[in-house]
Amino acid sequence: MAAEPVSAIHVSDLVVGFGRQIVLDHLSLDVRKGEILGLVGASGGGKSVLMRTIIGLIPRRSGTIEVSGNSIGEGRATRVTAGNWGILFQQGALFSSLTVRQNVQFPLRENLELSQTLMDEIADAKLEMVGLAPEDGDKFPAELSGGMTKRVALARALALDPAILFLDEPTSGLDPIAAGEFDDLIETLQQTLGLTVFMVTHDLASLKTVCDRVAALADGKIVAIGPLDELLRSDHPWVRAYFHGKRSQMMQPRA
Amino acid sequence: MSSAPHLNAVGEHDELELRPTGSWTAAHGATLERLFAGAVPQIARIRALRLDLAGITELDTLGAWVLEKLSRQAVTAGRPATVVGVAANYTGLIDEVRQVNRRPPVVQPTRNPVLDRVEDVGRAAFSATDDIAVFVGMLGALASALFMTLRRPRSLRLTSLVYHLYRVGWQAIPIMVLITFLIGAIIAQQGIFHFRRFGAESYVVDLVGILVLREIGVLIIAIMVAGRSGSAYTAELGAMKMREEIDALSTMGLDPIEVLILPRIIALVCALPILTFIGSMAALYGGGLVAWFYGGMSPAIFIARLHEAISVTHFEVGIIKAPFMALVIGVVACGEGLRVKGSAESLGLQTTTSVVKSIFLVIVLDGLFAVFFASIGM
Numbered sequence: 001m002a003a004e005p006v007s008a009i010h011v012s013d014l015v016v017g018f019g020r021q022i023v024l025d026h027l028s029l030d031v032r033k034g035e036i037l038g039l040v041g042a043s044g045g046g047k048s049v050l051m052r053t054i055i056g057l058i059p060r061r062s063g064t065i066e067v068s069g070n071s072i073g074e075g076r077a078t079r080v081t082a083g084n085w086g087i088l089f090q091q092g093a094l095f096s097s098l099t100v101r102q103n104v105q106f107p108l109r110e111n112l113e114l115s116q117t118l119m120d121e122i123a124d125a126k127l128e129m130v131g132l133a134p135e136d137g138d139k140f141p142a143e144l145s146g147g148m149t150k151r152v153a154l155a156r157a158l159a160l161d162p163a164i165l166f167l168d169e170p171t172s173g174l175d176p177i178a179a180g181e182f183d184d185l186i187e188t189l190q191q192t193l194g195l196t197v198f199m200v201t202h203d204l205a206s207l208k209t210v211c212d213r214v215a216a217l218a219d220g221k222i223v224a225i226g227p228l229d230e231l232l233r234s235d236h237p238w239v240r241a242y243f244h245g246k247r248s249q250m251m252q253p254r255a
Numbered sequence: 256m257s258s259a260p261h262l263n264a265v266g267e268h269d270e271l272e273l274r275p276t277g278s279w280t281a282a283h284g285a286t287l288e289r290l291f292a293g294a295v296p297q298i299a300r301i302r303a304l305r306l307d308l309a310g311i312t313e314l315d316t317l318g319a320w321v322l323e324k325l326s327r328q329a330v331t332a333g334r335p336a337t338v339v340g341v342a343a344n345y346t347g348l349i350d351e352v353r354q355v356n357r358r359p360p361v362v363q364p365t366r367n368p369v370l371d372r373v374e375d376v377g378r379a380a381f382s383a384t385d386d387i388a389v390f391v392g393m394l395g396a397l398a399s400a401l402f403m404t405l406r407r408p409r410s411l412r413l414t415s416l417v418y419h420l421y422r423v424g425w426q427a428i429p430i431m432v433l434i435t436f437l438i439g440a441i442i443a444q445q446g447i448f449h450f451r452r453f454g455a456e457s458y459v460v461d462l463v464g465i466l467v468l469r470e471i472g473v474l475i476i477a478i479m480v481a482g483r484s485g486s487a488y489t490a491e492l493g494a495m496k497m498r499e500e501i502d503a504l505s506t507m508g509l510d511p512i513e514v515l516i517l518p519r520i521i522a523l524v525c526a527l528p529i530l531t532f533i534g535s536m537a538a539l540y541g542g543g544l545v546a547w548f549y550g551g552m553s554p555a556i557f558i559a560r561l562h563e564a565i566s567v568t569h570f571e572v573g574i575i576k577a578p579f580m581a582l583v584i585g586v587v588a589c590g591e592g593l594r595v596k597g598s599a600e601s602l603g604l605q606t607t608t609s610v611v612k613s614i615f616l617v618i619v620l621d622g623l624f625a626v627f628f629a630s631i632g633m
């Protein structure tokens with residue numbers, strides 16, 4: 001057996017751009033096995049682009065990306081890795097012609113050989129874990145609210161209990177109670193399954209409660225990475241503005 | 256790391272102890288199902304169940320759920336079930352799974368397949384009235400939008416109109432010319448081939464001229480436009496409907512009919528007669544070339560004969576039909592576009608419906624016109 005790589009995701013010297021706009025400029029990042037990494041950055045700063053590049057959806061100009069030891073972007077290798085990750089897109093990206101339950105069952109059906117009964121039970125269990133009622137399972141994506149769409153997308157990302165989870169703003173659009181439940185769920189799964197989670201988020205509470213480390217993306221680079229406390233002490237101007245702005249006051253340790 | 260799951264049963268007095276070992280994960284899903292099915296009859300026979308999870312090396316939600324199902328099986332049969340030996344890192348998941356799927360399943364009423372078919376037929380027949388309502392409704396909305404625009408001509412979306420004219424008219428010319436040219440050539444070739452036996456080759460000019468100008472020219476063009484532009488209209492409007500763009504428009508106080516649909520249909524009504532004219536000319540040209548090279552009829556004779564064979568009436572009959580066909584295509588295409596629901600599937604369905612229905616209606620309309628022109632002697 002090959003030596004287990006220490007980092008689940010390894011990105012080095014990544015350059016991504018559209019036309020004349022450079023979005024990611026020689027970016028390097030390591031996500032350790034079994035950690036929950038939160039990625040923060042300005043709106044339009046390239047967080048979603050980084051995530052989509054890592055999973056091989058956006059072509060890169062240069063740089064290398066490895067996910068669980070397989071380099072991404074070589075067709076077959078990507079497909080092999082794809083069985084081991086779950087992805088939550090920012091807009092949900094649910095299959096519009098399938099019901100909610102079928103959406104959650106889709107990865108199960110494609111990857112495993114299970115009886116319909118068990119698949120139904122697992123799908124209902126996942127839906128309940130993310131806070132949806134079983135009767136929502138028969139709805140179509142067009143009939144869901146924004147937060148429900150997020151939850152279904154999360155349930156689908158979790159369907160296979162993947163080793164690596166990519167989440168693009170999982171808690172945006174959820175009420176604080178649901179967001180809290182989401183944090184608990186991610187923590188539970190991470191403890192049991194040893195998941196690696198790459199999470200783009202603006203939710204300061206999520207960053208504080210579940211993330212082991214936080215990375216800050218600014219000017220196309222990772223300008224700071226480490227536990228939240230370390231980032232709070234960082235003196236990079238953008239990071240300071242992000243964590244010490246008016247809205248982030250609640251994060252301050254009380255003097 | 257990953258090892259095959261097993262379920263060892265140890266029976267002490269009527270208490271059954273189950274000791275699952277190995278990887279209870281989704282990757283072994285099929286095996287887990289088999290183990291579960293094997294344990295069910297055992298559980299039915301005992302008085303109490305003990306689940307000792309100490310031997311489990313890997314666990315995920317699916318495995319945890321199967322274990323939970325085992326203990327629930329005992330509980331529903333009225334036997335006490337205890338779970339012991341849970342490793343610290345699995346407690347969270349086991350607790351989480353214990354809470355799910357507690358509600359009684361919703362019982363789906365069983366349906367009679369024969370009655371279902373009958374119901375489908377009934378609903379399909381009934382929804383035909385829907386189709387008519389949609390068509391008439393769209394026609395009415397269009398008329399009122401047109402009326403409003405006529406009262407305030409400045410409110411006409413000129414840019415949009417020109418853009419759509421460019422797309423459905425100008426950009427369509429090459430393909431329309433090519434197809435009508437070929438059709439004209441084929442008709443001429445067939446005419447010459449079959450008329451030759453009667454020595455009536457020269458009548459091929461009458462055949463091509465009358466057929467193309469009265470019927471084929473406009474019909475081919477209308478069918479092509481339905482497939483090319485009608486489907487595009489349906490898909491565009493459908494995608495806009497899906498992404499709530501149409502709702503956004505109306506909440507800004509704009510009438511989607513006036514902004515989106517009127518320019519599209521006016522463009523179609525303007526473009527179709529022009530395309531018909533160009534197409535008819537291309538077909539006559541194709542017919543003429545075939546008559547020259549295949550039938551040995553020089554262009555001068557072809558044109559002279561054409562002069563005698565056709566009158567401006569034939570041309571009028573064809574061109575008068577064009578705007579009406581355009582209206583039908585446009586109204587059907589836009590009406591179907593607005594009927595798209597939230598899913599990609601419905602977008603595809605509505606686009607297909609739009610093309611099929613508009614081609615059907617174009618042919619029906621052509622038949623009605625034929626009856627009409629015959630009765631007024633045109």
Ligand SMILES: Nc1ncnc2c1ncn2[C@@H]1O[C@H](COP(=O)(O)OP(=O)(O)OP(=O)(O)O)[C@@H](O)[C@H]1O
Binds near residue numbers: 023046048049
């Ligand atoms: N497919 C694309 N084509 C062209 N430009 C793109 C494309 N996708 C993203 N961009 C550009 O890349 C930049 C980064 O976008 P990205 O979606 O990564 O932002 P983000 O950091 O995820 O922001 P948010 O927090 O608002 O989701 C933006 O300027 C965007 O306009």
Ligand SMILES: [Mg+2]
Binds near residue numbers: 047048049090168
């Ligand atoms: Mg984004």
